[in-house]
Amino acid sequence: MIQLKRNYFGKVAPSTDQSENPFIIRLPCRSMYVNLGFDPDPEQFIIASFHLESENVLKCAGFLAAESSVGTWTELTTMKNRIEKLKAVVFRKEGNFIQVAYPLELFEYGNIPLLLSDVAGNIFGLEYVSRLKLLDLDFPKDYISSFPGPLYGIEGVRSILKTGKRPHVGTIIKPKMGLNPEETAGVAFDAYTGGCDFVKDDENLSDQKFCPFEERVVRVLEAADKAGEETGEKKMYAPNVTSPQFMERAQFVKDHGGACIMIDVLTAGFTAVQLLRSTGMVIHGHRAMHAAVTRDPRHGIEMVVFAKLARLAGVDQLHIGAAVGKMKGSKKEIQKIRDAITEDIGLKRVFPVASGGLYPGVVPELLEFMGNDVIIQAGGGIHGHPDGTYCGAKAMRQAVDAGMKKISLTKYAEEHGELKKALEKWGSSRVRE
Ligand code: CAP
Ligand code: MG
Numbered sequence: 001m002i003q004l005k006r007n008y009f010g011k012v013a014p015s016t017d018q019s020e021n022p023f024i025i026r027l028p029c030r031s032m033y034v035n036l037g038f039d040p041d042p043e044q045f046i047i048a049s050f051h052l053e054s055e056n057v058l059k060c061a062g063f064l065a066a067e068s069s070v071g072t073w074t075e076l077t078t079m080k081n082r083i084e085k086l087k088a089v090v091f092r093k094e095g096n097f098i099q100v101a102y103p104l105e106l107f108e109y110g111n112i113p114l115l116l117s118d119v120a121g122n123i124f125g126l127e128y129v130s131r132l133k134l135l136d137l138d139f140p141k142d143y144i145s146s147f148p149g150p151l152y153g154i155e156g157v158r159s160i161l162k163t164g165k166r167p168h169v170g171t172i173i174k175p176k177m178g179l180n181p182e183e184t185a186g187v188a189f190d191a192y193t194g195g196c197d198f199v200k201d202d203e204n205l206s207d208q209k210f211c212p213f214e215e216r217v218v219r220v221l222e223a224a225d226k227a228g229e230e231t232g233e234k235k236m237y238a239p240n241v242t243s244p245q246f247m248e249r250a251q252f253v254k255d256h257g258g259a260c261i262m263i264d265v266l267t268a269g270f271t272a273v274q275l276l277r278s279t280g281m282v283i284h285g286h287r288a289m290h291a292a293v294t295r296d297p298r299h300g301i302e303m304v305v306f307a308k309l310a311r312l313a314g315v316d317q318l319h320i321g322a323a324v325g326k327m328k329g330s331k332k333e334i335q336k337i338r339d340a341i342t343e344d345i346g347l348k349r350v351f352p353v354a355s356g357g358l359y360p361g362v363v364p365e366l367l368e369f370m371g372n373d374v375i376i377q378a379g380g381g382i383h384g385h386p387d388g389t390y391c392g393a394k395a396m397r398q399a400v401d402a403g404m405k406k407i408s409l410t411k412y413a414e415e416h417g418e419l420k421k422a423l424e425k426w427g428s429s430r431v432r433e
Contacts, residue, residue: 032084032087033061033062033063033065033066033069033071033087033088033089033090034058034061034062034065034089034090035089035090035091036090036091036092036093037091038089038091038101039091040089040091040101042138042140043140043141043142044103044104044140045101045102045103045104045140046101046102046104046107046115046119046137046138046139046140046143047099047100047101047102047137047138048099048100048102048119048134048136048137049097049098049099049134049135049136049137049138050064050097050098050099050100050132050133050134050135051096051097051098051131051132051133051135051298052064052096052097052098052129052131052132053096053129053130053131053132053298054128054129054130055128055130057093057095057096057098058090058093059128060126060128060129061090061093061098061100062090063126063128064090064098064100064123064126064129064132065087065088065089065090065100066087066088067122067123067126068088068100068102068118068119068121068122068123069086069087069088069102069103069106069118070083070086070087070088070106071087085103085105086103086105086106087103088100088101088102088103088106089101097135100119102118102119104140104142104143106118107143109143109146110146110147110274112147112270112271112274112309112312112313113269113270113271115309116270116309119134119137120134120301120305124299131296131298131299132299133296133297133298133299133300133301133302134300134301134302134305135302135304135305136302136304136305137305137308137309139308139312139345141345141346144312144345144346144347145346147312147313147314147347148277148314148347149311149312149314149346149347149348150283150311150314150315150316150347150348150349150350151277151280151282151283151314151316151348152282152316152348153316153347153348153349153350153351154342154348154349154350154351154373155348155349156282156316156348157236157282157316157317157351160234160236160259160282161197161198161233161234161235161236162233162234163197165372166372166400166404167367167370167372167373167374167375167376167400167403167404168197168198168351168374168375168376169195169196169197169198169375169376169377169378169393169396169397169400170196170197170198170199170200170353170355170375170376170377170378171191171196171198171199171200171377171378171379171382171383171389171393171396172199172200172201172202172355172377172378172379173187173188173191173199173200173201173202173205173379173383174187174202174379174380174383174384176202176204176205176379177202177204177205177208177210177211178210178211179210179211180210180211181211181212181215181216181218181219181220182219184211184216184219184220185216185219185220185222185223186223187383187389188220188223188224188227188237189223189226189227190388190389190390190393191382191383191389191390191392191393192223192224192227192228192231192235192393193227193230193231193390193393194382194389194390194391194392194393194394194396194397195231195393195394195396195397196235196382196393196396196397197233197234197235197236198235198236198237198238198375198377199220199224199235199236199237199238200237200238200239200240200262200284200377201216201238201239201240201262202240202379203240203242203262203264203286203288204288205240206240206241206242206243207243207249213239213249213252214252216239217237217239217252217253217256217258218256220237220239221237221253221256221257221258224236224237225257236259236260236282237258237260238260238261238262238282238284239253239258239261239262240261240262240263240264240286241253241261241262241263241276242262242263242264242267242268242272242286246263246268246272246275246276247275247276247279249261250276250279250281251279253281254279254280254281258281259281259282260281260282260283260284261276261279261281261282261283261284262283262284262285262286263276263283263284263285263286263315264286264287264288264289265285265286265287265306265310265313265315265318266287266288266289266290266293266306267288267289270309270310270313273285273310273313273314273315274313274314276314277313277314282316282317283314283315283316283317284315284316284317284353285310285315285316285317285318285319286319287303287306287318287319287320290303290306291328294306295328303320303321303329303333303337304333304336304337304340307320307337307340307341307350308340308341310341310350311340311341311347311350312347315350316348316350316351317350317351317352317353317375318341318350318351318352318353319353319355320334320337320338320341320352320353320354321333321334321337321354321355321356322334322354322355322356322357322358322362322366323366323369323431323432324357324358324362324365324366324429324430324431324432325355325356325357325358325359325362325429326356326357327355327356327357329432330432330433331369331431331432331433332433334354334369334370335369337352338352338370342373349373351373351374351375352370352373352374352375353374353375353377354366354370354374354375354376354377355376355377355378355379357380357381358376358377358378358381359378359380359381359384359396359422359425359426360381360395360396360398360399360409360419360422360423360426361399361409361422361423361426361427361428361429362428362429362431363376363396363399363400363402363403363409364399364402364403364408364409365428365429365430365431366403366431367400367403367404368403369431372404376396376400378392378396381396381422381426382395382396384425385418385421385422385425386421386424386425387418387421391418391421392418392422394416394418394419395416395418395419395421395422396422398412398413398416398418398419399412399419399422402416402419409423409428410423
């Protein structure tokens with residue numbers, strides 16, 4: 001094992017510490033990267049909140065601040081005094097909760113990948129960090145305004161679909177893969193005519209042999225137009241463009257009259273979202289893979305961080321969970337994410353998408369805590385209806401109507417057969433607090 005003669009700040013390490021990992025810093029509390037009396041100006045610093053577990057939280061926090069700003073594991077002969085002002089500073093510690101202030105000058109404006117390479121980069125791999133969770137990021141107005149944010153947002157999407165104030169109903173075509181373009185368009189048509197405003201591909205469908213992208217797009221857009229004429233409602237389709245060809249595919253959708261595309265924000269990356277913003281399309285953001293990073297409460301990155309970044313990058317609609325159904329997430333967590341993508345920060349508000357194991361029986365409860373600005377998406381909960389997709393979509397719209405009119409679902413089902421059958425099949429369920 002390498003033995004260092006000097007510690008992180010150049011002081012000779014006491015011999016009793018020799019058994020420690022040589023890269024463990026012996027950082028005095030009031031070292032250059034820790035200043036617990038510091039009160040950072042929120043307009044001059046990006047504030048990162050972490051839950052940090054380590055043998056010595058404060059020392060480790062200092063190391064974390066160094067590594068994620070100007071420092072490294074040892075003192076540097078190349079360090080200059082003027083660089084001092086670029087260092088990140090740990091200014092708060094309460095147990096394992098720490099906050100670090102990053103001077104704005106450290107960052108390139110409008111660059112999300114770089115921001116993550118800083119505040120969520122090497123620090124997660126430090127040996128001295130046992131566990132680390134990035135809980136939140138708060139940005140100065142100046143930094144926020146270097147991003148375009150959503151082109152449409154809630155109001156823009158509503159004005160395309162002319163839906164007033166009611167929640168949107170969407171579906172994911174199921175089976176998630178395997179249908180050919182003609183079959184996909186058939187299912188989409190049934191969903192649209194039954195009452196869905198929105199149809200989207202699943203996150204793992206792109207341009208496979210069984211369902212080529214271009215043919216699917218053309219056929220589903222035709223189905224959307226036809227269903228629109230039949231119902232008098234405007235319909236939207238979000239083909240999944242997640243691939244290295246995402247820009248060409250988005251252009252193809254646009255050239256064929258589509259208004260929206262879907263991107264798997266985390267697998268494709270924030271750069272893809274930032275580029276897609278320039279196509280002028282509505283961007284539907286799926287968050288597949290987020291739970292690999294967000295799920296462990298003590299390690300990784302909170303979904304609220306990704307949601308804030310997706311908003312900066314320009315998504316118009318974003319999956320945030322549902323607190324009911326098949327995906328993990330509590331009401332509290334989901335409301336926090338919803339608030340982060342809809343609060344007034346000078347950018348348009350992102351349309352929250354609730355999805356994952358939803359069905360008519362959960363709709364009123366969902367509306368109660370989400371409000372009407374929500375896209376309720378159901379795949380299985382529509383295509384699994386005993387009488388098929390058309391009736392499944394009708395049942396979802398009936399559940400939304402009942403929820404908005406504050407009539408109980410059982411009462412409403414007395415005169416709405418599709419809803420009645422859906423309730424018989426799936427019942428209702430409780431929101432997870
Ligand atoms: C929903 C879904 C979504 C999940 C992802 C699926 O289908 O299409 O990808 O909702 O969860 O394949 O599971 P079902 P989240 O309606 O059939 O469950 O939106 O929370 O990331
Ligand atoms: Mg899916």
